[in-house]
Amino acid sequence: xxxxxxxxxxxxxxxxxxxxxxxxxxxxxxxxxxxxxxxxxxxxxxxxxxxxxxxxxxxxxxxxxxxxxxxxxxxxxxxxxxxxxxxxxxxxxxxxxxxxxxxxxxxxxxxxxxxxxxxxxxxxxxxxxxxxxxxxxxxxxxxxxxxxxxxxxxxxxxxxxxxxxxxxxxxxxxxxxxxxxxxxxxxxxxxxxxxxxxxxxxxxxxxxxxxxxxxxxxxxxxxxxxxxxxxxxxxxxxxxxxxxxxxxxxxxxxxxxxxxxxxxxxxxxxxxxxxxxxxxxxxxxxxxxxxxxxxxxxxxxxxxxxxxxxxxxxxxxxxxxxxxxxxxxxxxxxxxxxxxxxxxxxxxxxxxxxxxxxxxxxxxxxxxxxxxxxxxxxxxxxxxxxxxxxxxxxxxxxxxxxxxxxxxxxxxxxxxxxxxxxxxxxxxxxxxxxxxx
Amino acid sequence: xxxxxxxxxxxxxxxxxxxxxxxxxxxxxxxxxxxxxxxxxxxxxxxxxxxxxxxxxxxxxxxxxxxxxxxxxxxxxxxxxxxxxxxxxxxxxxxxxxxxxxxxxxxxxxxxxxxxxxxxxxxxxxxxxxxxxxxxxxxxxxxxxxxxxxxxxxxxxxxxxxxxxxxxxxxxxxxxxxxxxxxxxxxxxxxxxxxxxxxxxxxxxxxxxxxxxxxxxxxxxxxxxxxxxxxxxxxxxxxxxxxxxxxxxxxxxxxxxxxxxxxxxxxxxxxxxxxxxxxxxxxxxxxxxxxxxxxxxxxxxxxxxxxxxxxxxxxxxxxxxxxxxxxxxxxxxxxxxxxxxxxxxxxxxxxxxxxxxxxxxxxxxxxxxxxxxxxxxxxxxxxxxxxxxxxxxxxxxxxxxxxxxxxxxxxxxxxxxxxxxxxxxxxxxxxxxxxxx
Numbered sequence: 001x002x003x004x005x006x007x008x009x010x011x012x013x014x015x016x017x018x019x020x021x022x023x024x025x026x027x028x029x030x031x032x033x034x035x036x037x038x039x040x041x042x043x044x045x046x047x048x049x050x051x052x053x054x055x056x057x058x059x060x061x062x063x064x065x066x067x068x069x070x071x072x073x074x075x076x077x078x079x080x081x082x083x084x085x086x087x088x089x090x091x092x093x094x095x096x097x098x099x100x101x102x103x104x105x106x107x108x109x110x111x112x113x114x115x116x117x118x119x120x121x122x123x124x125x126x127x128x129x130x131x132x133x134x135x136x137x138x139x140x141x142x143x144x145x146x147x148x149x150x151x152x153x154x155x156x157x158x159x160x161x162x163x164x165x166x167x168x169x170x171x172x173x174x175x176x177x178x179x180x181x182x183x184x185x186x187x188x189x190x191x192x193x194x195x196x197x198x199x200x201x202x203x204x205x206x207x208x209x210x211x212x213x214x215x216x217x218x219x220x221x222x223x224x225x226x227x228x229x230x231x232x233x234x235x236x237x238x239x240x241x242x243x244x245x246x247x248x249x250x251x252x253x254x255x256x257x258x259x260x261x262x263x264x265x266x267x268x269x270x271x272x273x274x275x276x277x278x279x280x281x282x283x284x285x286x287x288x289x290x291x292x293x294x295x296x297x298x299x300x301x302x303x304x305x306x307x308x309x310x311x312x313x314x315x316x317x318x319x320x321x322x323x324x325x326x327x328x329x330x331x332x333x334x335x336x337x338x339x340x341x342x343x344x345x346x347x348x349x350x351x352x353x354x355x356x357x358x359x360x361x362x363x364x365x366x367x368x369x370x371x372x373x374x375x376x377x378x379x380x381x382x383x384x385x386x387x388x389x390x391x392x393x394x395x396x397x398x399x400x401x402x403x404x405x406x407x408x409x410x411x412x413x414x415x416x417x418x419x420x421x422x423x424x425x426x427x428x429x430x431x432x433x434x435x436x437x
Numbered sequence: 438x439x440x441x442x443x444x445x446x447x448x449x450x451x452x453x454x455x456x457x458x459x460x461x462x463x464x465x466x467x468x469x470x471x472x473x474x475x476x477x478x479x480x481x482x483x484x485x486x487x488x489x490x491x492x493x494x495x496x497x498x499x500x501x502x503x504x505x506x507x508x509x510x511x512x513x514x515x516x517x518x519x520x521x522x523x524x525x526x527x528x529x530x531x532x533x534x535x536x537x538x539x540x541x542x543x544x545x546x547x548x549x550x551x552x553x554x555x556x557x558x559x560x561x562x563x564x565x566x567x568x569x570x571x572x573x574x575x576x577x578x579x580x581x582x583x584x585x586x587x588x589x590x591x592x593x594x595x596x597x598x599x600x601x602x603x604x605x606x607x608x609x610x611x612x613x614x615x616x617x618x619x620x621x622x623x624x625x626x627x628x629x630x631x632x633x634x635x636x637x638x639x640x641x642x643x644x645x646x647x648x649x650x651x652x653x654x655x656x657x658x659x660x661x662x663x664x665x666x667x668x669x670x671x672x673x674x675x676x677x678x679x680x681x682x683x684x685x686x687x688x689x690x691x692x693x694x695x696x697x698x699x700x701x702x703x704x705x706x707x708x709x710x711x712x713x714x715x716x717x718x719x720x721x722x723x724x725x726x727x728x729x730x731x732x733x734x735x736x737x738x739x740x741x742x743x744x745x746x747x748x749x750x751x752x753x754x755x756x757x758x759x760x761x762x763x764x765x766x767x768x769x770x771x772x773x774x775x776x777x778x779x780x781x782x783x784x785x786x787x788x789x790x791x792x793x794x795x796x797x798x799x800x801x802x803x804x805x806x807x808x809x810x811x812x813x814x815x816x817x818x819x820x821x822x823x824x825x826x827x828x829x830x831x832x833x834x835x836x837x838x839x840x841x842x843x844x845x846x847x848x849x850x851x852x853x854x855x856x857x858x859x860x861x862x863x864x865x866x867x868x869x870x871x872x873x874x
Contacts (some may be wrong), residue, residue, distance in 0.1 A: 037579060042732045054491035061844045063623040073625040074868040076579040086503075093583075127847050142474060147531070188510040305705040338503075407498045409474045410564050 004029050005332050011104035012039050012062040012347040014314050015298030019102050026329045032071040036060055037076050039336040041382055048130035049173035051407045055127045057391050082269040100293045100328045107299040108258030117238040121255040138409045140254045145189045157195050158252040161245045163259030164201035173352035174201040176225045199325050200227045214357040217366040221355045224324035245342050263300050275302045284339035286324045295324035305342040341393055348374040441466050442769050447516050448541035449476050449499040452735030455758035456539050463766045467509040474498055474513050485567035487611035488844045492564045519706040537730045544736040545695030550828030553673040558692040575846045577691045580627045586858050594632050595689040596679045596831050599672055601638035603786040609636040610789035614661045635665045654803040658792045689759045712739045721776035723761045731817040732761035742779035752782040775803050785811040
């Protein structure tokens with residue numbers, strides 16, 4: 001009997017893990033390679049950034065997911081290249097040969113060629129990103145509390161979110177609630193309810209992939225939370241002082257980036273054709289032209305369904321991972337592969353504590369019911385029973401107490417009070433008496 | 438009416454926060470200064486390091502603790518010096534004048550003059566320390582999974598803990614359980630149960646502050662968990678390859694430091710006499726000689742009770758913080774201060790999932806009962822109702838499922854596989870067939 005073929009899956013996100021799970025009963029050896037040891041439940045990452053959840057609540061060790069899957073092992077490594085001719089991956093240390101490859105390394109945000117903006121406007125893709133955003137947001141309040149020059153307060157208390165896709169909308173809603181509810185009574189030197197959240201979108205409406213009437217509803221819900229929505233507004237510059245929209249300047253200490261799509265650079269290494277964002281143009285069965293043993297899935301693939309590109313959402317990642325796994329199983333048995341059929345499961349976005357918009361199976365809904373459906377769907381998909389319980393508990397707590405349990409500033413805690421440094425002053429006087437400090 | 442006196446409390450640990458709470462109804466203005474935004478429940482920090490709890494479970498924003506205390510404000514700042522003559526603190530930015538000062542900046546571990554060891558053997562005092570230790574421990578398993586040279590496995594799977602006080606004993610017990618229970622089935626290339634945990638202590642028994650028979654019981658319980666206990670063993674060198682005990686070499690990739698006490702350097706700035714560890718020798722009322730308006734509390738103070746120094750434990754910190762606050766209130770009213778009376782609440786240490794030792798009010802107990810008392814006491818003291826619930830849930834889960842919910846490697850995830858780099862090999866073959874990769 002020949003040895004079982006070796007399937008290497010690069011990336012432990014939704015697409016990669018689904019593929020691994022789908023191969024669990026096949027006569028193959030599976031190796032999952034990821035440079036992180038955890039699967040990240042990305043749809044809830046903004047909740048870590050906004051201090052509602054702990055990183056451990058939405059991430060789960062990849063090896064624990066496949067613990068009982070005896071044909072599968074996991075290695076923690078960075079993949080630096082692919083040699084499709086030799087069927088070999090180049091790792092940070094050593095190499096790894098495959099018989100079949102599933103590339104599921106996803107995408108990140110794109111700064112549209114302005115990579116210098118990243119320093120001032122971090123994106124949200126990893127646990128570290130989320131903790132950095134949390135640090136900036138909470139540190140902005142701390143700096144405002146220490147500020148002696150009150151003229152600086154408006155910039156300290158202005159948060160700009162660039163990009164009004166689901167992540168941008170969710171971030172903007174949550175930020176506004178932090179100021180208006182969570183920390184409203186925590187500061188003495190300024191009123192956190194004076195927080196200004198501006199959501200900037202280049203398209204003419206928020207949530208561009210949704211139906212126009214849902215976009216309109218989302219905008220109304222955001223505005224009711226106090227978010228300033230700026231559509232048809234293009235960012236031309238971001239720096240230390242804030243954001244420029246053409247001639248207009250938004251003075252802001254905290255800018256968050258939730259726009260654009262840039263596919264993982266590993267796609268390029270395959271030598272297959274790419275789209276503008278760097279996604280790999282795959283064959284109908286998700287393999288790449290000329291290499292029926294290499295499959296690309298999830299946010300890294302470009303494929304069309306009913307004339308439109310399949311969107312970079314979790315259901316598409318899950319479906320494509322499963323399809324690639326089935327096609328590999330078919331190849332291994334000498335059977336023909338089947339084309340990928342994308343089933344659109346609808347879209348959901350949440351806006352703050354109890355608002356949202358959604359469309360599922362042709363039905364659209366808004367407000368509390370949309371939020372509730374969003375909640376059920378996300379809890380249902382969360383990997384790991386324990387994580388489900390902890391997240392439910394955290395949410396319930398947050399919902400009833402307006403509290404955000406994970407309000408830690410870690411890393412460089414006292415550093416960001418740079419505006420106070422500029423004035424060199426002592427912190428302003430404490431209430432109730434505004435006497436000398 | 439004169440303005441209310443300004444009390445500045447430096448440090449938001451047990452001592453500082455207790456002092457602030459005790460002043461909430463007094464006619465004073467209170468400012469808490471800390472370089473971190475959170476109070477840390479230090480007795481449970483080893484559980485973050487060993488991946489049982491999330492940082493957010495054991496830390497709570499200082500400003501949320503004093504939210505409803507209207508005479509109190511919090512500022513996030515680093516204190517760089519104290520000018521006792523001018524009654525002024527030098528901050529990282531600006532300065533802060535006080536009428537009364539409570540210094541509660543605590544202590545950290547001491548490397549006894551060998552500060553170069555810290556790189557190889559991190560201590561456990563902050564959330565960042567705990568996450569770094571977690572990263573090293575989990576990364577050691579990941580490196581072992583990738584190792585091609587099996588001769589390196591023993592060093593990769595040897596964890597040395599230096600110092601057998603409560604923290605060292607708790608760390609050693611938890612580490613042994615991680616290998617033997619939590620990740621036992623997660624790896625394919627080695628058996629995590631071959632993990633070796635060595636606990637090194639210079640004194641002739643573990644838990645030196647406890648009664649000898651409890652030390653003996655703790656040792657037996659540790660050994661039953663598979664921990665190698667080395668007493669009367671002095672570390673003479675720590676480097677990349679492990680630990681030297683005189684002529685003997687323990688080859689170990691992961692070394693953790695839980696020995697010695699070095700008081701916060703701020704104590705020196707007061708100009709008061711210090712003990713060998715840098716703790717401030719305080720007057721009976723916890724003020725410093727010549728400065729009745731300056732109080733030193735918690736782990737930074739040196740005071741004797743019944744001929745023995747008061748130990749650096751949470752109950753002593755809480756009691757001293759309350760005493761200093763009462764003495765300030767007395768001074769502000771022109772009344773005499775009272776001496777500090779330390780009430781020994783007993784000692785508790787936990788060893789793994791369901792073992793421990795304790796002595797309370799002259800009674801000593803061991804095993805499951807000690808663990809249970811430890812658990813109740815720590816839950817009762819945890820700040821914040823939500824944190825209590827989440828920690829209880831995490832523990833219950835861990836207890837019944839042998840699972841550690843917070844097993845994330847964050848930061849530099851794939852870096853530590855340095856041993857594999859040295860051999861330059863490809864990862865070894867996957868099960869079930871050990872064929873080519």
